[in-house]
Amino acid sequence: MTDRISIISAKLLVKNWGTLSNVTLDYRHKSGTVQRLEREVYDHGSAAAMLLHDPARDTVLLVRQFRLPPLLNGDAPDLLEVCAGLLDGEAPAIAVAREALEETGHDPMDVRHVCDIYSCPGSLTEKVSLFLGLYDQDTLRHAGGGLEHEGEEIELVELDFSQALAMTRDGRIVDAKTIILLQHLALQRA
Ligand SMILES: Nc1nc2c(ncn2[C@@H]2O[C@H](COP(=O)(O)OP(=O)(O)O[C@H]3O[C@H](CO)[C@@H](O)[C@H](O)[C@@H]3O)[C@@H](O)[C@H]2O)c(=O)[nH]1
């Protein structure tokens, strides 16, 4: 790994949809002291997400869907997000195009990689590749809505960009990847 860190063992706690492991490691502090630590890590693979923007009308196309963890944390469970999905072994650019089509029905144009983020680096191995893409009436292929047989029920929500940005400030948009992409678009035109 690195000369600061030695992985001693990784004990599999749960292998189901994702994999939860308890990792034992030796961490050498700057002082030279070596400390044995245990950390639980959840691995469900990496992901990709895309903000769809229509520059002519200055709108964005988001998706609203049920998310269990916010509900368990005492928040509203229907989150407004950019379209996104897990990689399923694909390259991020391929996966994000597939997810955009499944979830929004659009085959976006001029897709551009923005940055990669660790969504929760203390607990998850997941790295999310963020993209910006353009949509309009010519990129529409079908109604979208996600895959019902996988338990998805996705509502498409089109908003004026300024309204979506305001919603990141008043708590109506709380998903990190969505906030980052909306702020990226705002910075780009500032
Ligand atoms: N059987 C089973 N299926 C699951 C489980 N967890 C999720 N799924 C299913 O796996 C699929 C995941 O859908 P994707 O569109 O590929 O991923 P996503 O959930 O949209 O993930 C994106 O958004 C998340 C929330 O912000 C992000 O956490 C993630 O990184 C990614 O960006 C969905 O059909 C969902 O129902 C589980 O524990 N068991």
Ligand SMILES: [Mg+2]
């Ligand atoms: Mg998804």
